[in-house]
Amino acid sequence: MAFSEFHLSSFQCAGCHEYRNAHGVPILSTYSEWEQYRQRGGDKECQHCHMPQVLANIVDPKVKRVRGAFVNLHAMPGGHARDQLVRALEMRIMEAHRTPRGLRVKIRLRNVGAGHAVPSGSPMRKVILRVEVVTESGRRVQQERIYQRVVLDKRGAAIRRDSLLFTEARAIARDTRLAPAEERVEEFLLPISVDENLTLTAALIYLYSPHERPETETRIEFLSEKKELFSRWVR
Numbered sequence: 001m002a003f004s005e006f007h008l009s010s011f012q013c014a015g016c017h018e019y020r021n022a023h024g025v026p027i028l029s030t031y032s033e034w035e036q037y038r039q040r041g042g043d044k045e046c047q048h049c050h051m052p053q054v055l056a057n058i059v060d061p062k063v064k065r066v067r068g069a070f071v072n073l074h075a076m077p078g079g080h081a082r083d084q085l086v087r088a089l090e091m092r093i094m095e096a097h098r099t100p101r102g103l104r105v106k107i108r109l110r111n112v113g114a115g116h117a118v119p120s121g122s123p124m125r126k127v128i129l130r131v132e133v134v135t136e137s138g139r140r141v142q143q144e145r146i147y148q149r150v151v152l153d154k155r156g157a158a159i160r161r162d163s164l165l166f167t168e169a170r171a172i173a174r175d176t177r178l179a180p181a182e183e184r185v186e187e188f189l190l191p192i193s194v195d196e197n198l199t200l201t202a203a204l205i206y207l208y209s210p211h212e213r214p215e216t217e218t219r220i221e222f223l224s225e226k227k228e229l230f231s232r233w234v235r
C-alpha cells in the first residue's frame with residue numbers, strides 16, 4: 001500500500017470527464033473548463049467540491065467501532081443535487097422599470113461556485129433563466145434565456161439525445177453556458193404596458209433531458225427572486 005498523490009488531483013477525473021469523438025467534437029469538456037477556472041484564479045480540485053469529507057464508518061462497526069472518522073463522500077453530487085446547484089450561480093434583478101414599450105428588466109448572473117462552465121458534462125443539460133411578469137388582472141408574460149451547448153449532427157440538425165451524441169456529433173453550433181467566474185447581464189423587454197401593480201419573478205431551472213422523454217427528465221428550480229412593482233395610481 002502507498003499514498004497516491006494522483007487520487008487528490010483533478011487529473012484523476014479527466015479520463016472520463018474530457019472526451020472528443022472521432023470527428024474531433026468535444027462532447028465532454030469539464031476538465032478543460034476546469035483548467036480555464038484555474039487560469040482565472042480558482043484553486044480547488046474536483047474532489048474538493050464533489051467529494052467533501054463526511055463522518056462515516058471506516059470499518060464495519062461489527063468488527064471495530066471507530067468514532068469521529070472521516071471519509072470522502074462518494075455520491076458525487078453534481079447538477080442533480082439542489083444544494084450543489086444553489087452554490088453554482090448567483091442571480092440578482094438589477095433593474096426593472098416601465099417604458100412605453102413594456103417592462104425593461106436587467107438580471108445579473110455570476111458563475112461563483114462551479115470549477116467549470118454551468119452547466120457542464122453532457123450537452124443535453126441546460127440551465128434556463130425564466131422571467132415572468134403577472135398583472136393584477138391575471139395577465140402573464142414570460143421570456144427565457146437558455147444556457148447550453150448545442151451540438152449538430154452531419155445534416156446540421158441539433159442532437160437531442162445522449163445516446164446519439166458520442167457517435168453522431170459533427171460540430172458545436174453555439175455555447176451559451178456560463179464560463180468559470182463569468183458574470184453576465186441579461187436584458188429583457190416584457191411587452192406589458194398597463195398601469196397596474198405587477199409581480200416580477202426571475203427563476204433558474206436546471207433541466208437534463210437525456211432521451212427527449214418527459215418521464216426521464218430531471219427538472220430542478222433552484223434559485224428565484226421576486227419583486228413587486230406598484231402602479232403609479234393609488235386606489
Ligand code: HEC
Pocket residue numbers: 012013014015016017046047050051076077078079080081121122
Ligand atoms: C471511469 C469513468 C469516470 C471517472 C474516472 C470519473 N467519473 Fe464522474 N461520471 C462518470 C459518468 C459516466 C457520469 C455520468 C455522466 C454524466 O453525468 O456526465 C459521471 C458523473 C459525474 C457527476 C455528475 C453527477 C450528477 O449529478 O449528474 C459528477 C459531479 C462527477 N461525475 C464527478 C467526478 C469526479 C469529481 C471525478 C474524479 C474524482 C470523477 N467524476 C471521475 C464517469 C467517471
Ligand code: HEC
Pocket residue numbers: 010013014017030031034044045046047048049050077078079080084085087088113114115116117118119120121122125
Ligand atoms: C469550486 C467547486 C467545483 C469544482 C472545483 C468542480 N466542480 Fe463540478 N460542479 C460544481 C457545482 C457547484 C456543480 C453544480 C452546477 C453545474 O451543474 O454545473 C457541479 C457540477 C458538476 C457536474 C454535473 C454537470 C451538470 O451540469 O449536471 C459534473 C459532471 C462535474 N461537476 C464534474 C467536475 C469535475 C470532473 C471537476 C474537475 C475537473 C469538477 N467538477 C470541479 C462545483 C465544482
